[in-house]
Amino acid sequence: MKIILCGYNWSGCEALRRLMHKKNNDIFVYTHKSKYFESDISEYCEMNKIQYSYKKITLTNLPFKPDLIISISYKFKIPIKVLKTSTYPPFNLHPSLLPKYKGCSSIPWAIINNEDYTGYTYHYMNNQFDSGNIILQKKIKIHKFDFQSTLYYRVMFESLTKLDDVIKLAKKKYVGKKQMGRGKYFSRGAPFQGRLNPSWSKDKKNRFIKSMIFPPRPLAKYKKKSIKNIKDLN
Numbered sequence: 192m193k194i195i196l197c198g199y200n201w202s203g204c205e206a207l208r209r210l211m212h213k214k215n216n217d218i219f220v221y222t223h224k225s226k227y228f229e230s231d232i233s234e235y236c237e238m239n240k241i242q243y244s245y246k247k248i249t250l251t252n253l254p255f256k257p258d259l260i261i262s263i264s265y266k267f268k269i270p271i272k273v274l275k276t277s278t279y280p281p282f283n284l285h286p287s288l289l290p291k292y293k294g295c296s297s298i299p300w301a302i303i304n305n306e307d308y309t310g311y312t313y314h315y316m317n318n319q320f321d322s323g324n325i326i327l328q329k330k331i332k333i334h335k336f337d338f339q340s341t342l343y344y345r346v347m348f349e350s351l352t353k354l355d356d357v358i359k360l361a362k363k364k365y366v367g368k369k370q371m372g373r374g375k376y377f378s379r380g381a382p383f384q385g386r387l388n389p390s391w392s393k394d395k396k397n398r399f400i401k402s403m404i405f406p407p408r409p410l411a412k413y414k415k416k417s418i419k420n421i422k423d424l425n
Contacts, residue, residue, distance in 0.1 A: 192258040195277075197221045197248055197265035201230040202284070202347045206263040209354050211239060219243070219254045223266055228407055248273055259361060262316060263351075271318045279361045284354075285312045285321050286346045288328060290374025293321040298346065299339045299382055299402035303395070309333055309342065311350035313357045315367055320376070324367030326357050338404035387413040387424075397421045 192215070198206050199222050210216055220243035225231040236243040246252055250272045260281035262269060274281050287297035289312040301309040310330040315323035331346055360367075387399055400418050403411040410417040418424065 193217045193255050195219050195221065195248070195253070195257040195260045196263065197261070197267075197269060198232055198263040199223050199229075199266065200225065200232070200264050201344070202264045202351060203232045204230045204235050205347070205351045206261065206284075206354060207232060207235060207239075207241070209351065210261075211241075217255070221246070221248045221265065250276070259358065260316075261358075264347075268320060269316060274316055280364060281316045282313055282326055282357060282361055283316050283321070283323075284350055285314060286310075286343065286350070288312060288330060289314060289321055289325060290370040290372050292377060293374050294377040295379040296377050296382060298343045300377055302333060302337065302339065302342065302398050302402035303382055305395070305398060306333055309346060311346050313350075313353070314370075315361075321374075322370065324369055326360050326365065326367045327353055329353075338401050340405040343405070381409070385409055385412050387411050387418060389413070393421065396424065 194210060194216050196207055196210060196218060198220060203222060207220065210218055218241055220232060220236050220241060222232045222243055222245065224245055233243050242254065244252065247267050248269055250270065253276065256276055258278045260269065260274060260277045262283040287301065288310045292300055298309065308330040310328060312328045313326040314321065315326065317323045331349060333342060381403065385403060387396055400411045400420060410419060412418065413424065
């Protein structure tokens with residue numbers, strides 16, 4: 192198959208690794224420049240002689256007519272005209288139980304809001320963010336000891352073990368299930384601008400602190416002080 196992967200960071204690299212297992216796949220990658228603490232998919236492409244681009248995907252810069260377009264942690268909205276070039280229905284991986292927690296920062300928000308579960312959703316892409324029919328969805332337990340980092344990698348690791356199953360469903364043109372309810376959209380950036388509110392309960396403060404732990408990204412802030420754990424507030 193001719194596959195376009197719009198991918199980034201560890202999850203993008205892992206998706207590419209799995210796609211490369213199928214020897215007949217012709218893959219092109221659209222991505223973003225990585226920071227030093229992020230897995231660099233462009234470097235991984237170079238190691239494996241896979242062509243890639245830092246340019247935002249558009250109709251005019253497609254390398255070929257794709258059989259399938261896959262989005263894994265890609266930051267840009269893919270234009271509907273591009274999506275329509277795909278022979279099989281294009282899909283995205285989102286780290287939440289859609290329609291809950293659409294948009295960005297779904298993992299920290301689920302921790303802050305004291306959810307018992309988060310999870311992942313593979314869904315078809317259309318002209319609106321995170322709104323297409325659900326192909327595959329699974330709940331993942333949030334543990335009291337989870338940080339943003341541990342929960343993110345648990346969700347993404349488990350979700351990517353199902354990538355091949357989802358590709359098979361897309362190739363069969365499985366319609367999927369309509370999302371039930373509108374859900375809520377969360378914008379990019381740290382929840383509450385990364386600042387702890389002193390009026391919160393002790394439990395919510397603790398959850399917020401844990402939701403912000405993803406080294407080397409900034410920790411939760413309180414009165415200009417970085418907070419590593421609840422004891423730092425004493």
